Amino acid sequence: MSENGPIIEMCNVNKWYGNYRALRDINFTVNKGDKIVVCGPSGSGKPTMIRTLNWLEAHQEGDIIVDGVRLHDKMKDVDKVRMEVGLVFQHFNLFPHLTVLQNLMVAPMWVRGVPAAEIPEIAMKFLERVRFPEQAKKYPGQLSGGQQQRVAFARTLCMNPKVMLFDEPTSALDPEMVSEVLDTMVGLAEDGMTMDCVIHEMGFAKAVADRVIFMDAGEIIEENDPVSFFENPQNERTLNFLSQILQH
Amino acid sequence: MVAILFVLNIVLIGFLNFRFQAIIVWLQLLALFLTFFYGFDLDFSFIRKKVWFMVSQGVFTTLYVSAISIALAPMLAIVGAVAKLSSNGFAYAIASFYTSFFRGLPLLMQVYLIYLGLPQLGYVIDAVPAGILALPLCYGAYMTEIFRAGIQSIPKGQWEASRSMGFKFGLTMRRTILPQSLPLIIPPTGNQFIAMLKDSSLVSVIGVWELMFLARTLGNKTFQHMEMLITAAMIYWCLSMCLELIQSRIERHFRTKSH
Ligand SMILES: Nc1ncnc2c1ncn2[C@@H]1O[C@H](COP(=O)(O)OP(=O)(O)O)[C@@H](O)[C@H]1O
Numbered sequence: 001m002s003e004n005g006p007i008i009e010m011c012n013v014n015k016w017y018g019n020y021r022a023l024r025d026i027n028f029t030v031n032k033g034d035k036i037v038v039c040g041p042s043g044s045g046k047p048t049m050i051r052t053l054n055w056l057e058a059h060q061e062g063d064i065i066v067d068g069v070r071l072h073d074k075m076k077d078v079d080k081v082r083m084e085v086g087l088v089f090q091h092f093n094l095f096p097h098l099t100v101l102q103n104l105m106v107a108p109m110w111v112r113g114v115p116a117a118e119i120p121e122i123a124m125k126f127l128e129r130v131r132f133p134e135q136a137k138k139y140p141g142q143l144s145g146g147q148q149q150r151v152a153f154a155r156t157l158c159m160n161p162k163v164m165l166f167d168e169p170t171s172a173l174d175p176e177m178v179s180e181v182l183d184t185m186v187g188l189a190e191d192g193m194t195m196d197c198v199i200h201e202m203g204f205a206k207a208v209a210d211r212v213i214f215m216d217a218g219e220i221i222e223e224n225d226p227v228s229f230f231e232n233p234q235n236e237r238t239l240n241f242l243s244q245i246l247q248h
Numbered sequence: 249m250v251a252i253l254f255v256l257n258i259v260l261i262g263f264l265n266f267r268f269q270a271i272i273v274w275l276q277l278l279a280l281f282l283t284f285f286y287g288f289d290l291d292f293s294f295i296r297k298k299v300w301f302m303v304s305q306g307v308f309t310t311l312y313v314s315a316i317s318i319a320l321a322p323m324l325a326i327v328g329a330v331a332k333l334s335s336n337g338f339a340y341a342i343a344s345f346y347t348s349f350f351r352g353l354p355l356l357m358q359v360y361l362i363y364l365g366l367p368q369l370g371y372v373i374d375a376v377p378a379g380i381l382a383l384p385l386c387y388g389a390y391m392t393e394i395f396r397a398g399i400q401s402i403p404k405g406q407w408e409a410s411r412s413m414g415f416k417f418g419l420t421m422r423r424t425i426l427p428q429s430l431p432l433i434i435p436p437t438g439n440q441f442i443a444m445l446k447d448s449s450l451v452s453v454i455g456v457w458e459l460m461f462l463a464r465t466l467g468n469k470t471f472q473h474m475e476m477l478i479t480a481a482m483i484y485w486c487l488s489m490c491l492e493l494i495q496s497r498i499e500r501h502f503r504t505k506s507h
Pocket of ligand 1: 017020022040041042043044045046047048049
């Protein structure tokens with residue numbers, strides 16, 4: 001695979017929750033190094049799309065190929081994909097019974113099989129990367145939301161993933177904590193991480209994204225570079241959406 | 249006179265701090281019970297003569313049967329709970345049939361069914377193994393429900409975080425879900441263990457020489473039933489208190505761990 005080859009490909013992906021069609025004919029490619037921002041009104045299926053990429057939600061039709069592995073019923077393939085794809089959640093989902101440091105150590109230890117002696121060093125390296133080394137011995141319950149989310153970033157980074165997916169990482173945070181988390185994300189982008197983000201901060205999209213994707217009712221309506229997307233939207237629904245969020 | 253002492257006692261205890269209050273009231277209630285038993289005019293020399301045999305034979309068998317059951321029941325319970333929560337129809341059906349059946353029949357009947365029923369099918373089974381089979385099967389069914397509730401109380405996000413990092417099912421269970429549900433599972437499980445210890449007395453009906461069996465038989469010859477029953481009762485109580493103590497230790501351990 002070339003330096004900038006595709007890492008995620010979705011071809012005609014459809015997904016239903018019961019009778020409700022949550023994703024409609026999604027076609028979508030992420031190349032290595034891309035920073036993608038997905039936006040759209042609520043109910044449009046953005047988190048659903050992100051979560052099908054490591055099969056926390058199974059899709060029913062079409063192909064999803066991540067790092068050369070096709071996602072289908074075989075759990076072995078799914079686990080292979082999950083090892084390469086890091087997912088950051090809206091509600092952090094840190095392990096409350098483990099300290100910050102232990103939270104970071106689980107993936108290298110139990111999934112990657114890194115030798116035990118090297119693990120604390122790896123964990124501290126990534127804690128420093130999210131600028132949070134002082135509180136390694138605390139439990140997640142003792143941290144603020146923004147701090148927890150940064151720890152969650154570090155936990156995901158410890159898996160050494162090829163892509164990071166972000167499922168609304170700032171929407172459960174108090175407003176004053178949003179910027180510390182966004183700064184961390186910008187830092188990751190500058191380090192060259194491949195990122196696919198569902199996020200409501202359009203400032204982040206303008207600053208960092210290579211491409212912005214607009215979804216509505218389970219469909220991709222528009223996909224463009226940020227300048228054209230914000231200055232010159234092609235579709236009426238995009239225009240509506242932008243005028244609504246930019247009013248605030 | 250008694251009434252005055254009683255009131256004075258309560259007033260005095262009222263001045264103490266919580267710890268001493270608890271200890272003194274405990275001791276007083278205990279003393280009250282013991283005088284109650286003294287009133288039965290028991291033959292203590294008879295008790296002294298038999299108590300050693302009761303402990304060496306009876307307590308040993310009771311502990312042996314209970315310990316094996318206590319070890320086996322949680323294993324059954326974990327398997328049962330996982331099966332009951334699974335999306336696999338077979339697993340769910342088998343597990344829910346199991347819990348329904350073994351919670352639905354009296355334990356005494358299960359003991360008889362295993363002891364008398366299995367030989368009908370050609371498996372002759374001794375009394376002790378029959379008891380050891382019946383107890384964990386029954387309590388495993390109750391504990392399946394305890395474990396199921398404990399596992400279900402863990403938020404979905406914990407599963408998602410683990411699975412999304414490539415944890416397989418077993419690893420997620422061992423490292424994420426069970427450690428978090430243990431503080432919820434342990435108190436009712438401790439209850440079950442204590443109940444199991446006492447319900448091991450039911451296997452006396454099939455002639456296992458455990459504490460209850462000896463309590464009923466040792467006094468037969470000389471019609472000294474009361475002596476033996478009260479001795480056995482005290483022994484059961486002491487054993488239960490040991491379990492209570494262990495349980496509260498473990499609970500304290502988990503409380504300090506989760507800050
Ligand atoms: N587990 C689920 N079961 C049934 N319907 C769901 C489930 N998750 C999401 N949906 C539905 O799918 C639609 C898209 O949801 P989601 O992907 O969360 O998009 P958004 O965050 O843009 O609202 C919503 O209308 C929601 O009601």
